[in-house]
Amino acid sequence: MPNEKANLTFRSGVLIAVAVIVIGIFLYVKISSSSTNKKTELLILSGAGLIKPMEEIAKEFANKNNVIINVKYGGSGELMGQLSLGQAGDIFIPGAEKYVYDADKNGWIKKHTITKLVKHIPVIAIPYDNPKNINNINDLGSEGISLALGDENACAIGKISKKIIKKSWVKEQIKTNTKVYAPTVNQLLMYVVMKQVDATIIWKDMLTWAESHQSLKSIEIDPSLNIIKTIAAGVTTYSKHQKLSEQMVDFMKSPEGLKIWEKWGFEP
Amino acid sequence: MNNEYLILKNISLKLNEFMLDDINLSINKGQYHILLGPSGSGKSSLLKSILGFYKINNGSIWCGDKNITKKSPEKRRIGYVPQNFALFSHMTVEENIKYGIKMTNLSAHESDKYFKRLIGILGIEHLLSRKTHNLSGGEKQKVALGRALGMKPEIILLDEPFSAIDENCKRILWYELKQIMEEFNITTLHITHNLEEAETLGDNLSLMINGKIIQTNDKINFFRYPINEQAARYLNYRNIFKGKINSANPNSIIINNNFILQVNGSIPNSNEVTVCISPLNIRIIDDNNHSDDTTYSNQFYGLIVNSLQLLEYNLLWFRIKGSNQQYDLEIKCPGYSDQLANMYIGKKVRIGLREPDILCYT
Amino acid sequence: MNLKKCLSIFTILFAVIIALAILSLFTQSGSKGITDYLFNEEIQYSLMLSLLTGCISTTLVIITAIPIAYFFARYLIPGQKIIKTILFLPMAFPEIVLGLCLLLLFGHPLVKEWLSVFGIEITFSKTGIVVAQFFTALPYAISTITTVFSEIDLQQELVSRSLGYSQLNTIRHITLPLAKKGIAAATTIVFARCVGAFGSVLILAGGSRMNAETLPISLYLNLSYGNMDMAITSGLMLVIIAFAGLFIIEIIEGNIGHSITDKNPDTRWNV
Numbered sequence: 001m002p003n004e005k006a007n008l009t010f011r012s013g014v015l016i017a018v019a020v021i022v023i024g025i026f027l028y029v030k031i032s033s034s035s036t037n038k039k040t041e042l043l044i045l046s047g048a049g050l051i052k053p054m055e056e057i058a059k060e061f062a063n064k065n066n067v068i069i070n071v072k073y074g075g076s077g078e079l080m081g082q083l084s085l086g087q088a089g090d091i092f093i094p095g096a097e098k099y100v101y102d103a104d105k106n107g108w109i110k111k112h113t114i115t116k117l118v119k120h121i122p123v124i125a126i127p128y129d130n131p132k133n134i135n136n137i138n139d140l141g142s143e144g145i146s147l148a149l150g151d152e153n154a155c156a157i158g159k160i161s162k163k164i165i166k167k168s169w170v171k172e173q174i175k176t177n178t179k180v181y182a183p184t185v186n187q188l189l190m191y192v193v194m195k196q197v198d199a200t201i202i203w204k205d206m207l208t209w210a211e212s213h214q215s216l217k218s219i220e221i222d223p224s225l226n227i228i229k230t231i232a233a234g235v236t237t238y239s240k241h242q243k244l245s246e247q248m249v250d251f252m253k254s255p256e257g258l259k260i261w262e263k264w265g266f267e268p
Numbered sequence: 269m270n271n272e273y274l275i276l277k278n279i280s281l282k283l284n285e286f287m288l289d290d291i292n293l294s295i296n297k298g299q300y301h302i303l304l305g306p307s308g309s310g311k312s313s314l315l316k317s318i319l320g321f322y323k324i325n326n327g328s329i330w331c332g333d334k335n336i337t338k339k340s341p342e343k344r345r346i347g348y349v350p351q352n353f354a355l356f357s358h359m360t361v362e363e364n365i366k367y368g369i370k371m372t373n374l375s376a377h378e379s380d381k382y383f384k385r386l387i388g389i390l391g392i393e394h395l396l397s398r399k400t401h402n403l404s405g406g407e408k409q410k411v412a413l414g415r416a417l418g419m420k421p422e423i424i425l426l427d428e429p430f431s432a433i434d435e436n437c438k439r440i441l442w443y444e445l446k447q448i449m450e451e452f453n454i455t456t457l458h459i460t461h462n463l464e465e466a467e468t469l470g471d472n473l474s475l476m477i478n479g480k481i482i483q484t485n486d487k488i489n490f491f492r493y494p495i496n497e498q499a500a501r502y503l504n505y506r507n508i509f510k511g512k513i514n515s516a517n518p519n520s521i522i523i524n525n526n527f528i529l530q531v532n533g534s535i536p537n538s539n540e541v542t543v544c545i546s547p548l549n550i551r552i553i554d555d556n557n558h559s560d561d562t563t564y565s566n567q568f569y570g571l572i573v574n575s576l577q578l579l580e581y582n583l584l585w586f587r588i589k590g591s592n593q594q595y596d597l598e599i600k601c602p603g604y605s606d607q608l609a610n611m612y613i614g615k616k617v618r619i620g621l622r623e624p625d626i627l628c629y630t
Numbered sequence: 631m632n633l634k635k636c637l638s639i640f641t642i643l644f645a646v647i648i649a650l651a652i653l654s655l656f657t658q659s660g661s662k663g664i665t666d667y668l669f670n671e672e673i674q675y676s677l678m679l680s681l682l683t684g685c686i687s688t689t690l691v692i693i694t695a696i697p698i699a700y701f702f703a704r705y706l707i708p709g710q711k712i713i714k715t716i717l718f719l720p721m722a723f724p725e726i727v728l729g730l731c732l733l734l735l736f737g738h739p740l741v742k743e744w745l746s747v748f749g750i751e752i753t754f755s756k757t758g759i760v761v762a763q764f765f766t767a768l769p770y771a772i773s774t775i776t777t778v779f780s781e782i783d784l785q786q787e788l789v790s791r792s793l794g795y796s797q798l799n800t801i802r803h804i805t806l807p808l809a810k811k812g813i814a815a816a817t818t819i820v821f822a823r824c825v826g827a828f829g830s831v832l833i834l835a836g837g838s839r840m841n842a843e844t845l846p847i848s849l850y851l852n853l854s855y856g857n858m859d860m861a862i863t864s865g866l867m868l869v870i871i872a873f874a875g876l877f878i879i880e881i882i883e884g885n886i887g888h889s890i891t892d893k894n895p896d897t898r899w900n901v
Contacts, residue, residue: 075854151839154854180754180836183851187833196737196753319792341791348792354785358807367803371794419793 040241041068042248043088047095047156048073049120049185049203050231053264054093060260061251067244076156083108083236090239091248095156096120097232109234110242115249118258118266120229121204122160123218125192130217132198137221140177140199141170147178148197154183160227161201167225192216205265231266273297273455274318274423279327281317288314288479291327295423295455295472300446302470303459303481306502310479311459312351315425318457320344331423347416347424347454352432353408355400361411362396368418382420389451390414405433406441413445417452424449426458430465442468463504467491475499497629500544505627506598507545513538521628526591530565531626538630547583547600549625552611553618564620570596572615579603584611586619634899655865667863675840676848677867683756683844684825687763691820692813694764695771700801702772703779721769729833732765736834758835759842763824766831771820778812779805815879822875826868845871 046054051073058069074082076094083092083103092103097116103109126134132145140147149165150158158181165171179197182188188200189207193215201221210216220226233252235245251257258268272294279291288310295301305311316322318329320341328337336344356364365386369379387393390410395403403411409429416424429445430438446469449456460466466473467487474484475495483495494500501508511521514528521529521541529543551564573595574585581603585595599619611617667673702714720728735741736752745752752758782805790800806813828846835842839851845864852861 077855077857078853081858148836151837151851153839154851181838181841183832183837183839183847183854187836190833191836194733194737195739196733316788319788321788321791340796341788342794342796344792345794346792348789350785350789352785354783354789356786356790356804356808358810367790368793415789415793 039066039068040244041070042090042241042245044069044071044091044093044248045079045082045089046071046073046093047076047079047231049095049156049206050093052205052208053260053266056260056263057252057257060256061248064251065244065247069248075154077154089236090241090245091233091235093117093231093233093252095229095231096160097230100232100234104234108237110237111234113235113246113249114232115234115253116230116232117252118231118261118268120156120231121267122157122164122201122226122228123204123207123220124199125189125202125207125210125216125218126199127192127195128211128214128217134199135219137164137168137225138170140165141168141173142177143173145177145199146197147174148180148182148188148191148200149178150185150188150201151181151183155185156229157185157188157202160229163227164201164221164225189216208265271296273299273332274457275330276314276318277328277330279314279317279324279329281313281322281324283313283322286310286313286479288317288324291481293474293481293484295457297455298453300449300456300458300469300471302466302473303457303476304463304466304470304473304502305459305461305476307461309476311461311476312427314476315348315427315457315459318425319346319348345419345421347419347421349409349412349416349424349426349429351428353412355403355408355411355415357400359400360396361392361398361400361403364400364411365414365418368415371419374420383418386414386417389448406437409433409441409445413448417454421454423455423457426456428460429458430460430462438465439468445469475502477502494544494627497542497544500627500629504546505544506547507543507550509543511541511543511628513541524591524593524596526593526596527568527588529621529626531623531628532565540630542629544627544629545597545621545625547598549622550586550597550599551620552584552599552601553620555618563622565623566621566626567618569616569618572611572613572617575611575613577603582611586617652869655862655869667860670860670863672840672843672848673860673863673867676843676845676864679756679759679843680825680845680867680871683759683763684821687760687767687824688817688821690760690764691767691771691824692775692817695768695775695816695820696806696813698772699775699779700805702776704784717772718769720765721773725766725827725829726833727829728765729762729830732762732830732834736761753834754836754838754842756835756842759831759844762830762834763827766827767820767823770823771816774816774819775809775813778809778816781812782808811882814882818875818878818882822872825871 044054044058054071054073058071061067062069072079072082072089076096076099079092079094080099080103082089084106092100092109094100100109100114104111104114124134124137124140126132132139132142134140134142134145139145149161150156152158152162165174168174180187180191182191185202185206188202189210191197192200193210204218207216207218211218233249235242235249239245252261261268274293274295276291276293279288281288291314293301293303303311303314313322317324320336320339324337328335330336331344331346356367359367366379366383369383372379372382374382387396390413392407392410392414395407395411400408400411409432412429430441433441442465458469470487470490472484472486473490474481475490476482477498483490483499485493491503494503494505497508509523511523511529514520514522519530519532521531521543523529523543553564553567568586568588570586570588570591572584573587576583581600584599584601586597586599587593588596597619698717702710733753736745736758742753750757752761786804786808787800790804791797795803825844826846827844828850831837831842831844832847832850837843837847837851843851845868849861849864849868852858852864
């Protein structure tokens with residue numbers, strides 16, 4: 001009987017839908033209760049560029065202290081916006097130290113908790129085989145070189161690379177060589193890896209993976225021109241877990257924490 | 269034969285699960301030819317082959333003495349009225365009709381004259397500025413006809429032109445359509461599955477079943493002499509029997525061991541025959557009218573076992589005296605018949621059959 | 631409660647949620663927000679760039695989609711399903727993947743060199759915006775216009791040809807005029823899709839400020855500066871463009887669409 005068959009299909013369809021919804025709700029409740037009821041929870045607002053070491057540090061700390069660490073990654077500007085809205089967040093660790101001080105000025109961060117952690121070093125990134133023979137920042141101004149740089153407002157590296165270039169004597173040539181000002185750091189890496197441009201200026205730590213896989217190479221920028229940023233962290237004024245948050249910041253600065261930072265290309 | 273205008277020679281066409289098989293047909297100039305057949309028999313496919321929308325696998329199509337088999341549809345100059353008419357819905361009635369006239373090589377003045385004549389004959393002057401979607405079925409048919417006639421074709425193909433028209437309008441329109449075609453003296457191939465329509469309109473008729481044309485005849489002989497049992501069945505010969513030649517009398521056939529039919533002369537040379545009799549050709553004999561006695565060589569006494577009164581005619585089911593069947597013959601008789609008033613179920617009557625109306629096939 | 635009431639409430643519930651989500655764009659921006667940024671140079675630039683590239687790519691998309699759609703609607707060749715699937719594929723995967731694919735193709739040294747002979751530069755250029763928008767919107771155009779053509783009775787084309795019109799003339803005089811409304815509606819959808827293209831444009835054209843900054847990129851850029859007001863202004867522009875587009879479609883379909891589907895009592899429960 002075709003009718004009965006259709007009826008059966010319809011019923012089993014409804015049954016499956018209901019089952020999926022019930023299981024979904026059950027899992028959701030379980031996950032959210034396991035995190036809210038038993039353990040304390042910290043939320044870190046982290047610069048997107050720090051994702052690799054931050055994941056590892058959070059995991060270590062969470063295991064040691066039997067707490068749950070959530071990390072929200074975002075551009076520094078975006079994270080500042082969140083702080084301004086007074087949303088949740090216990091620790092603020094943006095891509096550049098400056099934002100921590102700005103947040104402090106606005107009264108969103110406890111001054112005594114501000115801790116300098118590691119250095120963020122801009123370098124020139126080029127393809128591993130270096131076909132255009134780029135050896136220093138002045139080579140970026142040579143004819144026939146194409147560059148991708150960060151957008152000066154959208155990402156921290158954009159602002160810094162602009163300042164570095166300003167100090168070099170080929171700044172005009174570099175400007176003409178620049179094909180694109182990308183809003184995200186990821187684009188910069190992608191364009192060099194895919195050989196759409198010959199070089200970019202980017203954080204050294206972002207190259208650790210690509211360098212170890214011999215797809216990209218970093219070239220140090222002349223120390224007289226380079227602007228090295230410090231990464232700093234601070235505890236927010238509205239954090240409900242002050243003590244634990246301070247412990248977390250201390251952990252980041254501890255030898256054990258620094259080891260992780262170094263592993264991912266950040267120098268103490 | 270100069271008079272033949274549309275000639276199909278050995279056409280075959282293979283479509284997915286269907287094929288036209290060795291179609292031969294010729295239509296004289298100015299003739300109205302009906303192609304009759306059940307739906308799905310391949311009538312429309314044949315039409316589309318003639319128009320050039322299907323590429324035939326074999327055979328040739330001739331228009332007068334021109335071979336048009338390989339010509340593209342737009343160069344064949346054959347008028348086409350599709351089923352449901354497919355009027356150009358973005359145009360007015362006037363634009364629809366002028367669409368074809370534009371492709372003739374008439375001067376502006378002549379075109380205008382032709383257009384006026386066309387709409388005059390079709391009687392659609394009052395519709396010119398209307399959009400096509402709210403015309404009645406009959407109006408749509410006229411517009412579609414006018415559009416096809418617009419390019420002055422020598423041949424026109426009509427695909428079931430009455431399928432979208434109300435039952436009670438059909439008969440007047442049959443008459444009008446025939447008039448219009450005669451007025452333009454145009455060669456017409458009209459396909460339909462409706463027997464009445466076919467009989468009313470056709471000068472000549474062909475019967476197509478399962479992708480084959482099995483019979484072509486003029487109007488009188490077409491219905492009277494179906495070529496075989498299959499044709500008879502489609503042409504509504506409801507009384508069909510298997511019979512044996514009577515060994516005692518070779519001029520008679522024994523049907524179902526029930527009754528014997530006398531058929532002088534026209535008996536096929538075989539033991540087993542199929543006998544077909546149209547319900548129209550069986551008469552109920554008036555006992556008071558003795559002239560009937562001689563007209564009908566086959567006469568049977570029996571019983572009316574069932575009757576169905578329809579608007580225009582009545583169906584009676586008749587059982588021959590002594591028969592073991594539920595009924596033996598189906599009879600169609602006119603509704604106005606005086607006798608009919610007395611044709612109640614269970615009435616005993618005598619029926620008669622003329623010899624030429626008994627068709628025998630091997 | 632009967633099914634009609636249940637379904638009304640269910641439908642309205644979701645309409646309200648979406649309406650609230652869109653309205654919150656307006657309320658978030660505060661007092662000075664929109665009006666201040668409406669005439670901001672950057673917003674003006676990205677609006678103009680979006681409209682300009684949107685118009686160019688929409689035109690190209692429609693011109694390309696019409697023959698392809700006619701082919702799909704009226705012909706059948708072996709392997710047509712595969713061809714169709716390939717053309718529709720970009721609808722099914724994220725725009726950013728499409729962007730990556732396009733960058734790999736048009737950024738390939740050979741292709742780049744060949745195109746530069748004609749003076750065409752696609753990566754990191756405004757041409758790149760058009761290319762990205764083109765490939766993002768093309769599948770949508772092909773699929774809608776194919777439906778439009780399929781719904782036109784082939785008989786009308788057959789009649790036109792029997793009346794002496796060649797295939798191309800038939801398309802010109804019969805098929806295209808009949809498809810006019812459908813194509814106009816498709817054009818509007820395609821325009822909204824082009825203007826709204828983000829991932830593919832960001833990757834292929836780079837997304838440089840005041841250079842390859844279309845409205846969605848402006849929204850994203852400003853979001854990453856933390857300039858919420860300006861981001862919301864860009865968002866509002868996009869909402870307005872989308873709204874205008876849907877409104878135009880309603881008007882186009884109004885005449886015929888309503889009389890057939892809305893007013894036909896045979897398509898609805900009348901209890």
